[in-house]
Amino acid sequence: MSKEMYEFQAETKKLLDLMVHSIYTNHEIFLRELVSNASDAIDKVRFEGLTDHNLLADGEDYEIYLLPDAESKTLTISDNGIGMTRDEVMENLGTIAKSGTKAFMEKMKEKVGGKEAAEGEKKDDNEATDKDLIGQFGVGFYSAFMVADKVTVITKKAGTTEATRWESDGLGTFSVEAAEKDTRGTTIVLHLFDEFTGKEAEESFTERYKLQDLVKKYSDYIRYPIKMDFEIEETPKDADGKPIEGAEKIKHTEVRTLNSMKPLWTRNKDEITQEEYNDFYKAQFSDWEDPMEIFHVTLEGTTEYTALMYIPSKAPFNLYHTDFEPGLQLFSRHVFIMDKCKDLLPDYLRFIKGLVDSPDLSLNISRELLQQSRELKTIGKSLEKTILKTLSKMLKNERERYEKFWMAFGKSLKIGVYDSIFTNPDAQEKLKDLLLLESSKENKLTSLKEYIGRMPESQKEIYYASGKDRELIEKLPQMEQLNARGFEVFYLTDPVDEFCVDTLREYEGKSFRSISRGDLDLGDAEAEEIKKETEDIAKKNDALMKDIKKALSDKVSDVKISKRLKTSAVCLVADENGPSISMEKTFAAMDNPMFKAKRILEINPHHALFEKLVNLHSIGAEGKEFKDYCGLLYTQALLIEGILPDDPIGFANKLAELMAK
Numbered sequence: 001m002s003k004e005m006y007e008f009q010a011e012t013k014k015l016l017d018l019m020v021h022s023i024y025t026n027h028e029i030f031l032r033e034l035v036s037n038a039s040d041a042i043d044k045v046r047f048e049g050l051t052d053h054n055l056l057a058d059g060e061d062y063e064i065y066l067l068p069d070a071e072s073k074t075l076t077i078s079d080n081g082i083g084m085t086r087d088e089v090m091e092n093l094g095t096i097a098k099s100g101t102k103a104f105m106e107k108m109k110e111k112v113g114g115k116e117a118a119e120g121e122k123k124d125d126n127e128a129t130d131k132d133l134i135g136q137f138g139v140g141f142y143s144a145f146m147v148a149d150k151v152t153v154i155t156k157k158a159g160t161t162e163a164t165r166w167e168s169d170g171l172g173t174f175s176v177e178a179a180e181k182d183t184r185g186t187t188i189v190l191h192l193f194d195e196f197t198g199k200e201a202e203e204s205f206t207e208r209y210k211l212q213d214l215v216k217k218y219s220d221y222i223r224y225p226i227k228m229d230f231e232i233e234e235t236p237k238d239a240d241g242k243p244i245e246g247a248e249k250i251k252h253t254e255v256r257t258l259n260s261m262k263p264l265w266t267r268n269k270d271e272i273t274q275e276e277y278n279d280f281y282k283a284q285f286s287d288w289e290d291p292m293e294i295f296h297v298t299l300e301g302t303t304e305y306t307a308l309m310y311i312p313s314k315a316p317f318n319l320y321h322t323d324f325e326p327g328l329q330l331f332s333r334h335v336f337i338m339d340k341c342k343d344l345l346p347d348y349l350r351f352i353k354g355l356v357d358s359p360d361l362s363l364n365i366s367r368e369l370l371q372q373s374r375e376l377k378t379i380g381k382s383l384e385k386t387i388l389k390t391l392s393k394m395l396k397n398e399r400e401r402y403e404k405f406w407m408a409f410g411k412s413l414k415i416g417v418y419d420s421i422f423t424n425p426d427a428q429e430k431l432k433d434l435l436l437l438e439s440s441k442e443n444k445l446t447s448l449k450e451y452i453g454r455m456p457e458s459q460k461e462i463y464y465a466s467g468k469d470r471e472l473i474e475k476l477p478q479m480e481q482l483n484a485r486g487f488e489v490f491y492l493t494d495p496v497d498e499f500c501v502d503t504l505r506e507y508e509g510k511s512f513r514s515i516s517r518g519d520l521d522l523g524d525a526e527a528e529e530i531k532k533e534t535e536d537i538a539k540k541n542d543a544l545m546k547d548i549k550k551a552l553s554d555k556v557s558d559v560k561i562s563k564r565l566k567t568s569a570v571c572l573v574a575d576e577n578g579p580s581i582s583m584e585k586t587f588a589a590m591d592n593p594m595f596k597a598k599r600i601l602e603i604n605p606h607h608a609l610f611e612k613l614v615n616l617h618s619i620g621a622e623g624k625e626f627k628d629y630c631g632l633l634y635t636q637a638l639l640i641e642g643i644l645p646d647d648p649i650g651f652a653n654k655l656a657e658l659m660a661k
């Protein structure tokens with residue numbers, strides 16, 4: 001087929017632009033990315049070769065070859081992996097297929113918009129976050145354009161006869177044409193920028209010894225040999241192996257393998273440095289930052305495995321999006337089986353990165369069957385236990401570090417508790433002691449155990465309040481009564497908090513009680529007195545309450561005299577049995593307006609407005625003014641909850657009418 005030119009997809013262009021302008025500061029990582037693509041390609045052909053024996057030639061070695069050439073200023077990276085067809089080349093090297101990278105580009109788009117708005121300001125900050133962002137994905141192949149102004153790919157898919165040549169300067173277009181290639185696999189030629197070639201360059205990718213160092217640093221664990229030719233000059237030796245004096249040196253080429261190929265996780269724990277663990281993590285899981293926690297565990301017995309798992313130091317921004325793919329890598333006797341195995345860890349540990357290598361997992365069964373295998377379940381349970389145990393220890397002994405963990409990944413555990421009603425009934429029990437919530441006590445994150453430990457004897461229940469932030473909650477009228485009694489209150493500021501607490505229902509026999517849902521009965525003499533007083537007022541004004549309820553019949557399920565209000569005239573509370581008002585808002589935001597809170601309007605009997613209502617009511621419950629007042633009161637209560645009225649214009653007009661009187 002003749003040579004054809006194509007435009008990169010718009011998103012790819014932007015990504016390339018970022019590469020060319022090198023937002024990565026360490027350019028050298030392109031090598032890690034290309035070598036790891038080559039290794040993946042060999043994994044694939046090796047895996048397919050298990051079922052299709054025609055794919056592999058007898059006795060063939062898998063290998064990755066580096067060929068630097070200072071003269072032509074090129075670095076060539078070849079592999080004998082799976083290769084690509086023409087269609088695959090178009091798909092893989094023209095678009096951004098990876099959902100993660102796509103999400104990254106979306107995020108960049110938002111940022112670029114913001115950047116233009118604030119041109120010039122805080123440029124360094126932006127650059128730092130660009131790097132953070134890009135590091136979360138590992139942009140792979142396109143990183144070649146950080147060091148090269150032209151990239152040529154020649155590839156031939158295993159089991160096919162046609163090869164394809166792809167070429168681009170990374171500026172907007174690429175060409176694709178048929179090519180000649182004898183062997184299966186992919187060859188990538190990087191035409192390096194001048195600054196990255198030659199002996200003098202600080203970062204030179206044509207210098208063999210520098211390349212050797214880079215491979216050691218980033219790709220030592222790669223399971224296939226990464227080879228390079230070295231030109232050796234040697235003085236000839238005599239029969240005893242001694243150099244012959246005065247003899248002219250002879251040159252020969254020696255092929256050396258640059259990496260040790262020993263997977264890190266198979267090495268003895270005591271011999272692995274923290275730095276090696278961190279470097280492996282960054283290379284294998286495409287992160288820029290060191291991980292927060294490392295688990296390297298080996299189990300021997302009826303089920304055998306070695307796992308190397310990490311908690312990243314930051315949550316990827318798409319952790320809770322549907323496009324985030326959780327899961328661990330699976331190996332069997334060091335041979336790669338699959339990338340994101342979701343069936344090992346429960347969803348609430350979706351932030352864990354890592355791999356599991358087990359001889360108990362059969363290579364020859366299909367992935368579907370593998371996922372149902374009993375071994376996998378047993379391994380998963382054991383890994384989960386290890387992780388939870390470590391977290392629990394961290395909470396106990398390293399509070400600060402745990403809080404850092406909690407800020408990054410606590411949401412996952414909270415969702416896990418909530419999810420336990422649907423999918424994972426044991427999760428509540430396992431997670432409840434790991435929860436931290438904000439509390440009225442000293443502005444600190446507090447565990448349920450700590451809360452219980454501080455409860456005064458007179459306190460019967462665990463109190464919580466939900467709201468957008470600490471400040472708003474502290475202004476809630478109900479808080480006064482609790483503060484006065486020295487009762488601690490959990491502040492639920494994350495929408496998922498309330499769902500989590502609602503699922504738990506109780507902790508160590510003490511039930512959770514919302515201070516803004518249902519009746520708040522504090523159970524002491526003072527509360528008793530207020531209760532009695534309220535009941536008296538309610539009895540006296542029974543007809544009034546009934547008529548307000550009638551006027552608002554389509555909006556509220558009940559109208560009550562309030563025990564909790566001190567300064568405001570009204571408030572809305574939700575019935576104890578059912579979602580709260582903030583939960584209703586969360587459901588609505590998730591496009592799930594089915595779950596409605598049962599709204600109860602509470603009226604402050606000590607507010608001047610109450611008297612006014614009594615008067616209007618005495619004139620006539622069917623009067624326009626009484627009904628208008630009822631409507632206005634309800635809308636006020638909505639506004640306090642941060643809910644817009646259905647008819648804001650009607651509300652404004654009524655208010656204006658009243659003010660003009």
Ligand code: ADP
Pocket residue numbers: 037038041079081082083084092093098138139140141142185186
């Ligand atoms: P990633 O490797 O993370 O998916 P890349 O942009 O690095 O993203 O590569 C895109 C795709 O191109 C890969 O998923 C793979 O299908 C293909 N590819 C890249 N390099 C090679 C290679 N050396 N051999 C075969 N396929 C490759």
